[in-house]
Amino acid sequence: MGRKPTGRPTSFDIAYAAGVSQPTVSRALRGDRSVSEKTREKIKQIARDLNYTVDKNASSLRSQRSNTIALLFFEDPTPDESMINPFFLAMLGSITKATADEGLDLLISFQRMEDDWHVRYQDSHRADGLILLGYGDYTQYRERMDQLSRQGTHVARWGSVSSDSSGVTVGTDNVQAGRLAGEHLVEQGRRKIAFLGHADEHYPEFNGRYRGLVSALADAGIEADEGLQFDALTTEEEGFSAARSLIESGREFDAIFAASDLIAIGAMRALAEAGRSVPEDVAIVGFDDIPAASMTTPPLTTVMQDIKRAGQVLVEALLAQIEGRDLPPRKLPGKLIVRGSSVTS
Amino acid sequence: MGRKPTGRPTSFDIAYAAGVSQPTVSRALRGDRSVSEKTREKIKQIARDLNYTVDKNASSLRSQRSNTIALLFFEDPTPDESMINPFFLAMLGSITKATADEGLDLLISFQRMEDDWHVRYQDSHRADGLILLGYGDYTQYRERMDQLSRQGTHVARWGSVSSDSSGVTVGTDNVQAGRLAGEHLVEQGRRKIAFLGHADEHYPEFNGRYRGLVSALADAGIEADEGLQFDALTTEEEGFSAARSLIESGREFDAIFAASDLIAIGAMRALAEAGRSVPEDVAIVGFDDIPAASMTTPPLTTVMQDIKRAGQVLVEALLAQIEGRDLPPRKLPGKLIVRGSSVTS
DNA sequence: AAAACAACAGTGAACGTTCACAGTTTGAAA
DNA sequence: TTTCAAACTGTGAACGTTCACTGTTGTTTT
Numbered sequence: 146m147g148r149k150p151t152g153r154p155t156s157f158d159i160a161y162a163a164g165v166s167q168p169t170v171s172r173a174l175r176g177d178r179s180v181s182e183k184t185r186e187k188i189k190q191i192a193r194d195l196n197y198t199v200d201k202n203a204s205s206l207r208s209q210r211s212n213t214i215a216l217l218f219f220e221d222p223t224p225d226e227s228m229i230n231p232f233f234l235a236m237l238g239s240i241t242k243a244t245a246d247e248g249l250d251l252l253i254s255f256q257r258m259e260d261d262w263h264v265r266y267q268d269s270h271r272a273d274g275l276i277l278l279g280y281g282d283y284t285q286y287r288e289r290m291d292q293l294s295r296q297g298t299h300v301a302r303w304g305s306v307s308s309d310s311s312g313v314t315v316g317t318d319n320v321q322a323g324r325l326a327g328e329h330l331v332e333q334g335r336r337k338i339a340f341l342g343h344a345d346e347h348y349p350e351f352n353g354r355y356r357g358l359v360s361a362l363a364d365a366g367i368e369a370d371e372g373l374q375f376d377a378l379t380t381e382e383e384g385f386s387a388a389r390s391l392i393e394s395g396r397e398f399d400a401i402f403a404a405s406d407l408i409a410i411g412a413m414r415a416l417a418e419a420g421r422s423v424p425e426d427v428a429i430v431g432f433d434d435i436p437a438a439s440m441t442t443p444p445l446t447t448v449m450q451d452i453k454r455a456g457q458v459l460v461e462a463l464l465a466q467i468e469g470r471d472l473p474p475r476k477l478p479g480k481l482i483v484r485g486s487s488v489t490s
Numbered sequence: 491m492g493r494k495p496t497g498r499p500t501s502f503d504i505a506y507a508a509g510v511s512q513p514t515v516s517r518a519l520r521g522d523r524s525v526s527e528k529t530r531e532k533i534k535q536i537a538r539d540l541n542y543t544v545d546k547n548a549s550s551l552r553s554q555r556s557n558t559i560a561l562l563f564f565e566d567p568t569p570d571e572s573m574i575n576p577f578f579l580a581m582l583g584s585i586t587k588a589t590a591d592e593g594l595d596l597l598i599s600f601q602r603m604e605d606d607w608h609v610r611y612q613d614s615h616r617a618d619g620l621i622l623l624g625y626g627d628y629t630q631y632r633e634r635m636d637q638l639s640r641q642g643t644h645v646a647r648w649g650s651v652s653s654d655s656s657g658v659t660v661g662t663d664n665v666q667a668g669r670l671a672g673e674h675l676v677e678q679g680r681r682k683i684a685f686l687g688h689a690d691e692h693y694p695e696f697n698g699r700y701r702g703l704v705s706a707l708a709d710a711g712i713e714a715d716e717g718l719q720f721d722a723l724t725t726e727e728e729g730f731s732a733a734r735s736l737i738e739s740g741r742e743f744d745a746i747f748a749a750s751d752l753i754a755i756g757a758m759r760a761l762a763e764a765g766r767s768v769p770e771d772v773a774i775v776g777f778d779d780i781p782a783a784s785m786t787t788p789p790l791t792t793v794m795q796d797i798k799r800a801g802q803v804l805v806e807a808l809l810a811q812i813e814g815r816d817l818p819p820r821k822l823p824g825k826l827i828v829r830g831s832s833v834t835s
Numbered sequence: 836a837a838a839a840c841a842a843c844a845g846t847g848a849a850c851g852t853t854c855a856c857a858g859t860t861t862g863a864a865a
Numbered sequence: 866t867t868t869c870a871a872a873c874t875g876t877g878a879a880c881g882t883t884c885a886c887t888g889t890t891g892t893t894t895t
Contacts, residue, residue, distance in 0.1 A: 153613070155881060166845050171883060179843060198614040202556065203881035206547035206850050213597075231781065234579045241600050250616065252558075252595055255586050268498070268543040270851095271595060381785075410785055437782040440726075440755055500851060511875050516853060524873060548851035552880050615881095 154197045162191045174199060205270065213250040214463060215272035216240055219279035231435040232405075232450075233278055236303065239456030240276060247460055267298050274299030274463045301463035303455065305349030306474045313462040314474045317450045319350050322479030323357020326402045326430045326448055329481055331365045333488060335400035335428050338362065339373040341387045341412055342404025351404040354432060358402050373398055377408050384411025392419050399427060400487075406431035406438045406447055413441060413486070428487040443485030451477045499542045507536045519544060550615065558595040559808060560617040561585055564624035577750075577778045577795075578623055581648065584801030585621060592805055612643050619644030619808045646808040648800065650694030651819045658807040659819045662795045664695050667824030668702020671747050671775045671793055674826055676710045678833060680745035680773050683707065684718040686732045686757055687749025696749040699777060703747050718743055722753050729756025737764050744772060745832075751776035751783045751792055758786060758831070773832040788830030796822045 156174075160167040165184060173180045173188040180188075191197075205211040218233060237253070244251045252272055254265075266272045277290075277300060293300055306316040330338050342348070344355040359369040373396060377387035384407060391398065392415065403409035409431030413423055421427050423443060431438060434449035458475050465472045501519075505512040510529060518525045518533040525533075536542075550556040563578060582598070589596045597617055599610075611617045622635075622645060638645055651661040675683050687693070689700040704714040718741060722732035729752060736743065737760065748754035754776030758768055766772050768788060776783060779794035803820050810817045 157881085167881090168846085168883075169844060171881095172844090175883085181843065184844090196613070198610075200551070200881050201614045201616045202547045202551035203850090204883075206545070206551050206852085207881080207883040209850075209883095211547065231579075234582075237579075237582075238600065241598060245599065250597055251599070253586060253598055254590065254596070255583065265543075268541070269546045271546045437785055440782055440786065442787055502851085512851090513853075513876085514874060516851095517874090520853085526873065529874090545851050548880090549853075550880095551882085552851080552853040554853095554880075 154195045155200070156197070158195060159188060159192050159197055162195065163188050171199075209270070211250075211270055211273055212248065213252055213272045214244060214274050214276060214460070215252040215254065215266040216276045216278065217253075217266075218255045219277060231437070232433045232452075235435075235452045236278060236455060239452045240459060241456075242453075243456040243460040246457075247464065249460070274301070274467050276300075276459055276463060277302040277304075279304070299463060299466045301459050301466065303459060305353060306476050313466055313472055315455060315458045315462055316350070316474075316476060317455075317479050318476040319353025319479075320357040320360070321476075322432070322448045322450070323354035323402070324361040325357070325479060325481045326354070326432070327358040327361025328364075329446070329483065329487065330400045330402065330428055330430060331361060331367070333400075333424075333428055336367055337370065337373065337396075337398045338400040338402055339375065339391050339396075339398040340402050340404070341375050341377045341384060341391070341408050343376045343378065344374050354402075354404055370396075372396055377404065377411075379405040379407050381407045381411040381414075384408030385415045386411075388412035388415035389419075392416075392421075401427055401429045403429065403431045406433045406435045406445060409445055409447070409486075410437065410441060413445075423486050424489055428489075430487050434482055438482075439484065441486070446484045446487035447482050448479045449482050450479055499540045500545070501542070503540060504533060504537050504542055507540065508533050516544075554615070556595075556615055556618055557593065558597055558617045559589060559619050559621060559805070560597040560599065560611040561621045561623065562598075562611075563600045564622060577780055577797075580780075580797045581623060581800060584797045585804060586801075587798075588801040588805040591802075592809065594805070619646070619812050621645075621804055621808060622647040622649075624649070644808060644811045646804050646811065648804060650698060651821050658811055658817055660800060660803045660807055661695070661819075661821060662800075662824050663821040664698025664824075665702040665705070666821075667777070667793045667795070668699035668747070669706040670702070670824055670826045671699070671777070672703040672706025673709075674791070674828065674832065675745045675747065675773055675775060676706060676712070678745075678773055681712055682715065682718065682741075682743045683745040683747055684720065684736050684741075684743045685747050685749070686720050686722050686729060686736070686753050688721045688723065689719050699747070699749055715741075717741055722749065722756075724750040724752050726752045726756040726759075729753030730760045731756075733757035733760035734764075737761075737766075746772055746774045748774065748776045751778045751780045751790060754790055754792070754831075755782065755786060758790075768831050769834055773834075775832050779827055783827075784829065786831070791829045791832035792827050793824045794827050795824055 156170040157167050160170045163170065163184070165188065169180060169184065170188055173185040174192060216237070241251055252266065266275060275298065290300065290302070301313045301315060304314060304316050305319065306314045327338065338358065340355050340358055342351040342354065344352050346352055355374065362369045375387040375391050377383040384403060387408065388401070388411065401412055403412055409429055413429060416423055416427055423429055429445065431445045431447040434447045438445040438447050454477055458477065462472045462475065501512050501515040505515045508515065508529070510533070514525060514529065515533055518530040519537060561582070586596055597611065611620060620643065635645065635647070646658045646660060649659060649661050650664065651659045672683065683703065685700050685703055687696040687699065689697050691697055700719065707714045718736070720732040720736050722728040729748060732753065733746070733756065746757055748757055754774055758774060761768055761772055768774055774790065776790045776792040779792045783790040783792050799822055803822065807817045807820065
């Protein structure tokens with residue numbers, strides 16, 4: 146019959162060997178229930194014997210579904226290309242796992258927003274949807290996100306959860322998480338708690354953490370001192386210089402809540418240079434629980450985001466959107482990991 | 491003409507608008523030189539206006555080339571899923587960049603070797619070739635690798651470079667790199683240098699580093715003491731316990747060369763607990779230059795692998811193989827990064 | 836006993852490209 | 866002028882699936 150001398154077998158070859166029509170092979174392997182158990186098994190066996198695999202391109206072309214999603218990073222570009230924020234790497238692991246569990250393939254790209262992502266990925270039918278991952282001032286991307294949504298691009302974003310942005314968003318409940326840190330420090334008897342990290346609305350995640358801290362203080366009857374907040378992006382250097390500014394400001398403080406672990410690590414270096422001991426003089430709490438957090442001296446107390454769950458929820462939300470049912474934004478709770486940097490023994 | 495009510499435009503729509511035939515559109519956008527400059531520009535403009543993108547699936551199906559490669563990790567599974575070896579994450583960044591530069595898409599998977607990779611990726615035409623990344627006892631995979639090669643799967647592997655394994659291999663010159671570490675420690679006046687890491691042939695990378703150390707010692711007229719080698723896989727815990735064993739063995743040593751930074755970090759913890767100071771009592775050199783290496787106290791001297799180059803070379807080698815021209819294995823030189831853990835000021 | 840319905844399998848077309856080849860025009864060489 | 870190749874563009878088919886129907890059984894209902 147229609148067998149060709151080419152190497153790779155096609156569904157026609159399987160069909161011929163099984164004595165059925167080619168579409169039946171397709172149905173059988175796809176698990177369509179309109180194929181009898183008997184012929185399905187036979188077909189599967191033959192497919193295995195002949196080392197046959199469904200051609201992904203043909204399948205995607207015909208069905209208009211690639212079963213692939215694209216993971217895009219839009220982190221503020223760091224000078225050192227290879228230095229990716231460890232938190233996102235953990236997210237990457239989690240998302241990889243979640244997609245694999247759903248039988249999806251995962252494309253990744255670190256390209257920046259200037260590129261036309263929807264064109265490159267979804268419009269070209271490479272992927273059925275996009276997951277966006279990134280810190281930074283994402284407000285500049287909001288318009289773009291809205292545009293994507295309007296064009297029918299399916300997007301799930303990790304980040305600050307707010308109702309005003311389009312597309313599905315999944316993120317840690319930063320306010321609750323910030324409150325955790327604040328409550329912990331208050332419990333440790335700290336009263337003058339500094340915050341290192343941008344706290345304005347351009348950085349809604351950091352902003353939420355700050356608000357959580359403030360509200361925890363308020364609950365304890367302490368008024369937050371706005372002069373103890375110092376801007377910092379999420380790098381070790383920025384943490385270092387923010388802590389320097391804090392120290393040089395001459396203001397009194399007995400604790401630091403850093404908006405990220407990298408900031409915290411930079412701050413610890415600054416404190417060490419200034420001769421302030423951790424946790425005796427200054428208790429410190431970070432955010433993210435990156436691997437390095439447990440390796441500092443003393444080990445860093447931090448707020449862990451539920452990364453494992455995050456990947457699942459992102460993928461779940463994206464799939465829902467692709468299939469037409471929209472899910473509401475999801476907030477995941479943070480969890481406090483107490484280590485040596487915040488408790489005096 | 492053949493325009494459909496569907497949303498996405500096809501090359502037919504472009505062709506109609508441009509007044510040419512559909513294949514001409516395909517040729518023009520693909521950069522085929524047999525289309526006149528004038529019509530090409532016109533077609534490109536119209537394509538831009540109509541927001542047209544070439545359908546990846548149709549293109550791949552017809553041309554039998556997906557312009558996609560799959561990156562597969564076969565690291566020894568860690569209990570904690572989300573904890574990926576930082577070194578590989580850096581490699582991931584580098585490979586992402588290299589593929590993007592070549593206009594390739596990158597699929598990634600952390601699944602383990604048990605799965606039929608070639609079936610899942612290359613045979614199904616998802617990808618044109620595979621890049622394999624992983625530490626660990628890869629000898630168990632060698633047979634599998636050979637099989638893949640025989641089946642016509644295109645594979646480039648990162649790891650120990652030896653001529654006996656099939657497929658293209660790219661890796662750091664571990665012997666040279668180990669020698670760098672050894673020479674450095676000798677220069678610092680160290681004589682009794684311990685090695686932490688598996689040194690047998692099942693771990694060819696660690697083994698190469700050990701051989702490099704031994705040869706550097708030999709060049710300096712020092713005989714290596716085999717009793718100072720202690721097994722360790724590349725985790726912080728294993729580094730810690732290997733260092734414990736070393737200390738408890740009662741043997742004298744004034745330096746440690748750890749086969750990886752994680753091992754080194756674990757070893758530093760063990761040394762601290764035992765009251766030995768770094769670098770005064772014990773100089774220590776790691777391997778990989780992971781981000782955490784610069785954050786330890788003292789900062790860790792280490793051997794950096796040329797990760798940026800590694801990604802390029804891997805992709806280059808894989809493409810060559812796909813296109814039928816086989817490249818020889820490539821060794822990349824390591825580079826010593828001197829920090830505080832190995833020099834007494 | 837006829838009609839109606841599952842359950843299953845086959846037929847032809849369609850998805851949107853790229854490929855191989857066959858035309859057409861143009862300008863230069865004979 | 867005639868000839869021929871180069872430079873372009875068009876035609877028809879092919880890549881390997883999945884989709885929408887149609888057809889065939891065998892079983893159940895009225």
